Amino acid sequence: MESTEDLIELCLLMGKIMQQNGAETYRVEDTMTRIAQSFGRAESQSYVTPTGIMFTISPGAPAKLVRVSARETNLEKVNLANNVSRKIASGDLSTQVAYKELRNIETSPTDYSMLIQIIAATLASGFFTLMFQGSWYDFLPACVAGGLGFIALINFIRLFEIKFVAEFIASLLIGFTAFSLFSLGIGKEVDKVVVGSIMPLVPGLLITNAVRDLMAGHLISGLAKGAEAFLTAFAIGAGIAVMFALF
């Protein structure tokens, strides 16, 4: 017999992992209720926001809460958590085993090393410049600016723990690099270079998830994600704006 406590803990951990790593709100709620259902609790209810998750196993039972403080995008973890929930649904896992697996997923290191991620951001910047009708002359400066910006972002996030400050500084650095390279005569159109190299910072997932949540009726999640996206966009814009004023 599965204990109710274990089941609640399992559902909350599942919700937390999914929410932290960029799953959509409806998917988080859906997964949690489905897990409860596969253990015979058809009446569970969940309330998911970007900053916290509430869950009750049956109406009238005390609700439990878990705080979600940091959010990032890690699709691999969403995928792994989803696999666990599939296995639970087909009845292959007990709550204890599933809980252990989820703990492993939560603490597992990222699949890609820092270096690979930085290289990816570097290349992404360059190719985005090409996609925005930049010429091949702009490819290299965009790579340099975008790569430096991304390095700054991941290091300053560790240092400050306030995401927006880190994003502001990263975009300052991008602007500075792009404009100085341009004044040295490297690159044809500085606008295209800047646009391409800020792309790794742009909150694309947040913007679309925000609108998506709003449409699905998750009004609070949608507004909260929208606010986060707006703040990020503002931080990036402000950083570039400062450089505009200087150069």
Added chain:
Amino acid sequence: MLIEYAIASFFASAAFGIIYQAPRNAIIKCGLVGMIGWVIYISLVWEEVDSVPATLIASFVIALVSQTLAKVYKTPMIIFSVPGIIPLVPGSLAYDAMRNFVQNDYSAAISIAAKAFMISGAIAFGLVFSEVLNQIIKKMRQTKAQLR
């Protein structure tokens, strides 16, 4: 050149797959999804379709492809759709708007910002449309099975 754009968008989306830490075996598919979306978008824009409906159509197709991939590989759909829609995200418009704000050209800034908002709405609408379509098909199959 369409091929140049296709290659650029493939690598950009695949790189975003890595930044968003998609599973290793999904990276190339992420790139392909992004490429399909961008090629559709850019060819529509070249045919002088407005960028908002072009984005809507492209993101609809991206969502359809992602859903098919998700069903085949039994993964959540967002693994493919998130890196795939990144090329459509109006980053350059948001940047243009910001630049105009800074240069005190507010009327230009507001109109560009509105366009950026419309485009992000179009992306989300495209995703939702294909999801709704998917659910309708699922429900129809269920009722058919029940009728038998």
